[in-house]
Amino acid sequence: MADHSLIEWTDATWNPITGCSVVSPGCTNCYAMRLAGTRLKHHPSRAGLTVDTKAGPVWNGEVRFNEQ
Structure with missing residues (x-):
């Protein structure tokens, strides 16, 4: 969780x-x-969720629930 946000x-x-x-x-x-x-x-929380391609990073299909 981000304890501070610039969203008004x-x-x-x-x-x-x-x-x-x-x-x-x-x-x-x-x-x-x-x-x-x-x-x-x-x-x-984001490590390993994408694979590198010539067009840039692409989701690999993994989805995670981040309890912390």
Whole structure:
């Protein structure tokens, strides 16, 4: 959980589910997939959720529930 948020209507955020599967051409523009495979690829909740391709990171289909 992020204890501080710049979103004006909330004080904190929490993403309990991470990961996904590519299901349509629209997934090509997924910001979460790109972040999980670049800046956040070594973060414990995102590590190993993408595979590198010539077009950039792509979800590998694994989905995780992050209890912490």
